[in-house]
Amino acid sequence: MSGRTLYRKLWDTHVVRDYGDGSALLYVDRHLLQETSTHQSFVGLREAGRVARRTETHLAVPDHGVPTTDRSAPIADGLAAAQVEALKVNARDFGIAHIDLDDARQGIVHVIGPERGFTLPGITLACGDSHTSTHGAFGALAFGIGASDCATVVATQCLVQQRAKTLEVRLEGRPGQWVGAKDYALALIGRHGTGFATGHAIEYRGRAVDAMTMAARMTLCNMSIEAGARVGMIAPDETTFAWLEGRPHAPRGKMWEHALDYWRTLPSDGDASYDRTIELDVEGLAPQVTWGTSPQDALSIEGRVPHPDDAPDRGEAERRRRALDYMGLAAGMALQDIVIDRAFIGSCTNGRIEDLRAAADVAQGRRVSSRVRAIVVPGSTGVKRQAEAEGLDRIFLDAGFEWRHSGCSMCVAMNADRLEAGERCASTSNRNFEGRQGRGGRTHLMSPAMAAAAAIAGHLVDVREMAS
């Protein structure tokens, strides 16, 4: 028998029943819940008189619509307040652990899952949120689901799933300074298109991956969904284990040793084969930014806004024309000439302490352009406190950035943090879709260092030049 991939091992060890047509009933070990995608799940469960099968496998936390300014007063937005309250009531009624807004453990689901050690290698993890792929950084089979599936997980601890094909993404070479996981993700999607991994589970491998921190691995796996894949994963290694050891939900003592033995069996076998392989050499890669309304509109910062007529087909040319119109940009202009009004540093893609350190490195001793309003939103309350302990908040405040409480914030614009129509933002989030950061808002995706640099310059800029 030929060897198995990481994905196949995790799939095989979670099949409750194989239906024989590529689909199976898959066991779900862990489930994260947030407030906007689960209320209807509980409505359905209540109607049918169902209970949670294993209460201890779930963890609920509000993040999407929560305010990032004042947390001492009740939430001003009635709808958001109702949703946050509903999550609490639903969790209580079904016996599920719940982290409240004023709790030191609060944060974006995909930041706190790993932070708590709730995310572990070798598990299946589901969440009513597409960026659940983030948790694959730990060698977990983690994927986003809809509200109906959230209810199914609560009631049965299982889901009917289709086995994906496997896609090996090899990242080789050594990156230059200020270039990292966000640039890799954007470069991959920019070159291969948002649909390149549809139907596949991605496994990221290669020397550049081995060298990455856990934060960087999470950033990379996070954006697998922008490549069309529901799952993105990286085999667990010593970096993973060192990061997890001692976390609140991680196994301890003898159990930790036992778990390590098991986790070390998970990496893909030497003779395992993948359905497809693509490679990216990160040597010499420039920082990446997007110009349009799809993550695939990513280019090197040294580039120019493309001409729609250069698109490979008619449909794509049409889409690009629409994107240019929405973004208020002219084909052919230099990306560095794009002037911004706002900057957002945060989200489950780039709201971890390493991301804030990178942005602070750029911000230190500089000033945000007078025409830009810039906010820093830590991915969790834990990240916020850590940053404050390191003095990063002072660096940001002194440079003219606003320092906020944690949440999804301007990544999804469900709270007060949003762009006005026509406003343009340098953003560390993952989606530049029309209206994503507020109706009529214009989003340019980039890394935390690049967003900080743009905030200071007042336009998109190559951080390598600013920081040298």
Added chain:
Amino acid sequence: MTPFCRLRSHALPFLEDRVDTDVIFPARFLLLMQRGDMGRYFFHDRRIDPDGGAIDGNPFDDPRHAGAQIMLAGADFGSGSSREQAVWALTGFGIRCVIAESFGEIFAANCLRNGVLAIVQPRAVVERLAILESPLEIDLEAQTIGADGESIPFDIAPSHRERLLKGWDDIDLIMEHEGARIAVFEAQQRQVQPWLYGADA
């Protein structure tokens, strides 16, 4: 769930590529918790301008497409966010079948969970269907799209087809048939990965 078997309807063509779920159902409406009236927000920002006026020329409010139960779409339809509200808005608007060049994966799964048939067809076929005057006829049993006398076959996983035809609900199915298997699985997994069963898991 309502079983899906045959459907005869005019189609609503909207062939833009990479229409994500933020466009289908803008995030700010995710704060609404009632599922009932989500059809109103289907493609909201393409239909209603910021001042509340109707946007001219949008296909969703074009009287020629009124009552359409079939939608024609481009590549990567429903990519992006996993929000099931996008499918609830779609069904609330009256659509029961989408024919597209390709789909976002989670969106396609959500369609299945809500009795919506998602059919993949090559771009050329979708474009051809978009200019037909006569209604389309979807036959799930036979796996065909009837279009102006022509019969176009489509693929669907057998288990998906059966689920749609019978209108099955996942939880019912799993609870009824798989309870014993799940218990056996848990007992075995507890041996191999006991840390997943700790008191403070």
